[in-house]
Amino acid sequence: MYEFDWSSIPGALPFLWAGMKTTLEITALAVAVGIVWGTLLAIMRMSGIRLLSWFAAGYVNLFRSIPLVMVLLWFFLIVPALMESVFSIPRTSDTRLASAMVAFALFEAAYYAEIIRAGIQSVHKGQMGAALALGMSYGQAMRLVVLPQAFRNMVPLLLTQGIILFQDTSLVYVSSLADFFGAAYKVGDRDGRLVELLLFAGAVYFLICFSASLLVKRFQKKVIA
Amino acid sequence: MSYHWNWSVFLAQVPSGGTTYLGWMLSGLATTLALSLSAWLIALAVGSLMGVLRTVPGRWLSGIAALYVELFRNIPLLVQLFIWYFVLPEILPTGIGNAYKAINPMLQQFTAAMICLGLFTGARVCEQVRSGIDSLPRGQKYAGLALGFSLPQTYRHVLLPMAFRIIVPPLTSEFLNIFKNSAVASTIGLLELAAEGRQLVDYTAQPYESFIAVTLTFMMLNALVMVLMHRVEGRTRVPGYIGGGS
Numbered sequence: 001m002y003e004f005d006w007s008s009i010p011g012a013l014p015f016l017w018a019g020m021k022t023t024l025e026i027t028a029l030a031v032a033v034g035i036v037w038g039t040l041l042a043i044m045r046m047s048g049i050r051l052l053s054w055f056a057a058g059y060v061n062l063f064r065s066i067p068l069v070m071v072l073l074w075f076f077l078i079v080p081a082l083m084e085s086v087f088s089i090p091r092t093s094d095t096r097l098a099s100a101m102v103a104f105a106l107f108e109a110a111y112y113a114e115i116i117r118a119g120i121q122s123v124h125k126g127q128m129g130a131a132l133a134l135g136m137s138y139g140q141a142m143r144l145v146v147l148p149q150a151f152r153n154m155v156p157l158l159l160t161q162g163i164i165l166f167q168d169t170s171l172v173y174v175s176s177l178a179d180f181f182g183a184a185y186k187v188g189d190r191d192g193r194l195v196e197l198l199l200f201a202g203a204v205y206f207l208i209c210f211s212a213s214l215l216v217k218r219f220q221k222k223v224i225a
Numbered sequence: 226m227s228y229h230w231n232w233s234v235f236l237a238q239v240p241s242g243g244t245t246y247l248g249w250m251l252s253g254l255a256t257t258l259a260l261s262l263s264a265w266l267i268a269l270a271v272g273s274l275m276g277v278l279r280t281v282p283g284r285w286l287s288g289i290a291a292l293y294v295e296l297f298r299n300i301p302l303l304v305q306l307f308i309w310y311f312v313l314p315e316i317l318p319t320g321i322g323n324a325y326k327a328i329n330p331m332l333q334q335f336t337a338a339m340i341c342l343g344l345f346t347g348a349r350v351c352e353q354v355r356s357g358i359d360s361l362p363r364g365q366k367y368a369g370l371a372l373g374f375s376l377p378q379t380y381r382h383v384l385l386p387m388a389f390r391i392i393v394p395p396l397t398s399e400f401l402n403i404f405k406n407s408a409v410a411s412t413i414g415l416l417e418l419a420a421e422g423r424q425l426v427d428y429t430a431q432p433y434e435s436f437i438a439v440t441l442t443f444m445m446l447n448a449l450v451m452v453l454m455h456r457v458e459g460r461t462r463v464p465g466y467i468g469g470g471s
Contacts, residue, residue: 002316065401065447066440067408069419074440077432167301173412181304195312202304209299 008191009200012183019183022097026179027166030104034165035158037105038112043142045117056113063110068171075103076175096177100169108165115161119154120146156220163212167205180204234431235438246425253421254442260338260417261407265400267343268350275347276354277380290351297348302409305345310337310413331415338410346403353395357388390461397454404446418442 009016045056063071079099083089123146131141151158170181178186181201188197235247244252278290297305310333314322325333361384369379411420422439426432 001318062444065405065444067405067419067443069408069411070422070436070440070443073419073423074436077436167299170301170303171409173303181301185307195315198304198307198312202300202308205301205304206296206299210295213299 002195004196005193006196006200008187008193009196012187012197015178015187016180016183019178019180022178023166023169023180026097026100026104026169026172027162029101030108030165030169031158031162033105034108034112035116037109039116039147041109041113042117042120045113046120060110060113063107064114068107068168069174071107072100072103072171072174075099075106079103096172096175100172100175100177104165104169108161111161112158115154115157116150119150119157122153123149152223155223156216159216159219160213163209163216166212167209170205228433230434231431232434234425234429234434237429240428246429249421249425250418250438250442253416253418256335256415257404257407257417257446260335260342260410260415261404264339264342264346264407265403267339268346268399268403271344271347272350273354273385275351276358277385279351279355280358281376294348294351297345302341302345302406303412306338306341306409306413309341310334313337334410334413334415337413338407338415342403342406342410345406346399349399349402350396353392353399354388357392358384360391361387387463390463391466393454393458393461397451397458400454401447401450404450405443408443 041056041059044052045060047053076096076099079102080095083095083098089095127145127149128141131145132138136144169179172179173182173185176182184197184201185194188194191197235250236245238245239249275290275293278286279294281287314325316322317325365383365387366379369383370376374382407417408419410417411423414420416424418439422435425435429435
């Protein structure tokens with residue numbers, strides 16, 4: 001029978017916490033950029049200008065049809081080359097964090113765009129009509145009337161997607177970036193205590209995601225009531 | 226950028242001989258398909274069973290199903306995969322663990338990835354099955370019971386045939402997800418499509434050709450499954466049921 005030895009975890013906590021900060025940074029940035037860019041994509045997709053709606057539909061379908069692992073590999077390959085040619089940052093510098101952030105932001109925007117599109121479509125058409133009749137421009141009507149109502153309905157879904165994103169950030173493992181999971185793996189590998197560290201990482205992810213989804217559920221009940 | 230494109234790289238022989246790089250890609254595709262389809266069978270079986278349990282009267286059974294769903298939905302897929310592959314063989318009784326470690330490494334990776342993906346997706350299927358059963362009018366269950374069916378018979382002959390037809394569209398998206406999620410198995414060294422792509426980069430130093438080929442293959446797979454499931458959706462649609470159609 002396996003004998004557990006948890007003694008390498010307490011000493012590694014500062015390193016693990018640094019990893020968790022990286023995880024949270026990537027998540028926060030990807031949620032923020034994803035929602036902004038996703039909103040623009042959703043509006044483009046519903047616009048009457050065909051070129052814009054085609055672009056948005058193509059973008060969303062492209063990112064939704066390839067695995068996140070592949071998207072990450074692409075960005076770890078391309079971003080350093082791009083940084084070099086556009087910003088003349090030497091290829092030797094560590095751009096993995098930047099690559100991961102760009103990849104997650106662009107990838108998640110495709111998923112957010114679909115949530116936001118459904119949210120905008122759930123707002124009664126008369127709202128837009130009334131705003132236009134009051135003399136607002138399309139942009140004003142969208143910004144001041146439609147979007148605030150749409151976002152109110154969408155908040156639970158957006159937060160749930162954020163929890164999924166938080167879990168997905170563990171995939172930066174493919175670039176051996178030390179996010180929370182990467183840090184746990186490294187410590188386990190170093191001390192020969194992979195079993196304990198992987199179980200610990202699983203438990204931490206579970207506690208965070210489970211309590212976050214409980215909060216979202218409670219919030220959802222409040223919004224409906 | 227000065228990149229030297231060379232698409233004929235796929236026809237070159239691999240260093241170990243016997244096949245071309247294209248052959249590697251095709252065997253990766255075959256592994257991806259085998260992994261996704263076998264995991265999907267597990268997901269459907271476990272998901273349906275747990276989905277039914279979540280709706281039956283009795284706190285214990287539905288509690289077990291709820292626990293399963295929460296556990297598998299709140300831990301990242303990558304962490305689950307590593308636990309199946311690295312942790313489980315260690316903490317199992319020594320005999321079983323050693324027997325597992327003695328089998329062919331490729332088979333070890335495949336079974337770990339298959340069970341992991343199957344149970345991960347099963348938790349999502351479970352929620353769909355539950356919401357399908359919950360969406361049926363309560364009268365259907367009572368009508369079944371009133372006709373003298375036992376509860377299992379009511380599920381088998383009345384509730385499930387209807388519920389499954391209603392949830393085909395959401396199951397389609399889970400089916401698509403399983404193909405995409407199968408790429409995570411490359412992290413434990415299983416040579417599926419994405420891993421073959423990376424291997425090709427290491428051997429040929431032609432990253433763009435390899436990644437483009439892998440990406441296009443995943444997109445084609447996605448499109449193929451969508452067309453296929455669109456047909457299934459058309460056939461299983463419940464006439465006059467809004468939820469079953471769109």
